[in-house]
Amino acid sequence: MRKRTTPYFECALLTLALGWSAVVMAQNWRKLESDGLHDPGSEAVKVLQDPAEAMSQLPPDTAGNKVDWIRALQGGYIKPRSALRGEKEYEVLDGDVLMNIGGSTPAVLFPHKPHTQWLDCKNCHEGLFQSKAGATPITMEKILQGEYCGVCHGAVAFPLTECNRCHSVRQMDAIKRVRGTP
Amino acid sequence: MLGLLVCWAPGSGAEYADVVLNKRSDKEGVRPVIYPHWFHRIRFQCRVCHGELGFVMRVGATDVTMDEISQGRFCGACHNGEIAWSVENCDLCHSGKPGLPTGIKGGHQTTGPGLW
Numbered sequence: 001m002r003k004r005t006t007p008y009f010e011c012a013l014l015t016l017a018l019g020w021s022a023v024v025m026a027q028n029w030r031k032l033e034s035d036g037l038h039d040p041g042s043e044a045v046k047v048l049q050d051p052a053e054a055m056s057q058l059p060p061d062t063a064g065n066k067v068d069w070i071r072a073l074q075g076g077y078i079k080p081r082s083a084l085r086g087e088k089e090y091e092v093l094d095g096d097v098l099m100n101i102g103g104s105t106p107a108v109l110f111p112h113k114p115h116t117q118w119l120d121c122k123n124c125h126e127g128l129f130q131s132k133a134g135a136t137p138i139t140m141e142k143i144l145q146g147e148y149c150g151v152c153h154g155a156v157a158f159p160l161t162e163c164n165r166c167h168s169v170r171q172m173d174a175i176k177r178v179r180g181t182p
Numbered sequence: 183m184l185g186l187l188v189c190w191a192p193g194s195g196a197e198y199a200d201v202v203l204n205k206r207s208d209k210e211g212v213r214p215v216i217y218p219h220w221f222h223r224i225r226f227q228c229r230v231c232h233g234e235l236g237f238v239m240r241v242g243a244t245d246v247t248m249d250e251i252s253q254g255r256f257c258g259a260c261h262n263g264e265i266a267w268s269v270e271n272c273d274l275c276h277s278g279k280p281g282l283p284t285g286i287k288g289g290h291q292t293t294g295p296g297l298w
Contacts, residue, residue: 097223
């Protein structure tokens, strides 16, 4: 048995969905000529690439550039070079550091892997962080002032409004992981 | 419906992580420089600029001058007609509205959405 109303309903839904995604797409990235930075009278705004053109092709995200840069890199959507000319060898370290164990927020998990796919050890060690878990006196206040993690997060990497991306491990689980009990 | 439109009104402001460099440009009579992180990180990892090329991770901290760029340092390491288009294209880098202060958009040094 067929219901005659269904196609219309679906059609309406589809239209809504398409309209909505168009609005969202248009909203994500500003045109250069109206972004408040570029001089609309400059020749450049006619030549330079609009952010939407490049970034709408990459895995989406909700904050910062609205691009999931880790998935973009790991999924091969982009292949940013590691050196000025050709490629250089670099170490990708697959080690996590847990922080703020026993605190009032979920514990912080710092993953070395996604960081070392973009950055050299010396971008962080020993200037920003010591190579010993717990040795660096990091606080949230300092981070919000642009120190420690806040050097990059809140400037270039995803912004500090995304608390749960760093505070990502339940305290119970963090304590278990550190004690080594299952 | 009006409520929805208001919610979806385009947020004002530049692309996240765009850098304005204007320590000397205004004074010397050229537009401030707009450097887009998003565009470059599609092509280069952070380590290239913040390692090999010596850009400090603090906007304004690196002393970049046009002379050095023309001699192949900083932006000029790539904008030399070989890796990217050359320094002759003044307007493509000097594209900002006059008077913009040096800083990063969306960063902790500005009042952008990423103040936090």
